[in-house]
Amino acid sequence: MSTQIIIENSILFLLLWAIIFFRYLLIAGAFHMYFYGIKKEINKARRISTKLRKTHQTKKEIIASFLSSGLFAIGGVFLLQIWRMDYSLVYSDISDYGIVYLFFSALLFLFLHDTYYYWLHRWMHRPSIYKHIHRQHHDSIATSVWTSFSFDVPESVLQAIFLPIMIFILPMHYSVVLFLLMFMTFSATINHLDIEIYPKNFNKHPIGKWFIGATHHSLHHSEFITNYGLYFTFWDHWMKTESKVYDQRFEEVSR
């Protein structure tokens, strides 16, 4: 590899690290300000966790998220290099596969990502694995928006590799890739908000019931062996790992 390519990739890596970390700070910060600042009074009754946050928890989460952002940036450099060399299935002309496929590829990616994460997550909860890989994320029993990117290094790697692998398997328009990156950030922020923002009976709605939100994921942090899903409740439903108190807790905190 020439010196110029090494310098170029190093600059790209630092740039992506900064972008990913500031995206996290910006989105998590905006949610925090709105739901715990502007809407503070309304949201007191919608708080899900019954536990208090530990001292210095936020600081620890932000430091872990800073390191995770760096690992996701390595995945980003790889992705951009592969795309630039035209080795991936990422395409730039929508008419190559058509508009229907554009939506289908986004939904299929989300389902496959959810499937990958559900089984990875169950594996990470094995006692012998947990302490090396998944402990940092569960250090937050009462979650916050800042928990959304707080992982141990091995977990960040296992999460960061999924998209760079998928660009060799599933053809996706570059706008779909950008949409997915934003979707992942918003979904992780909402799921760790610790305030239910979905409307009443969303957990019973024919479509709504398949989406994971703050109540669903908060119960994973407090119960530990339920609600392993990432975006959807399909796998928890099929594998009977959904929390028994999910519906009851959802009703209590939604309005």
Ligand SMILES: [Zn+2]
């Ligand atoms: Zn977990």
Ligand SMILES: [Zn+2]
């Ligand atoms: Zn979590």
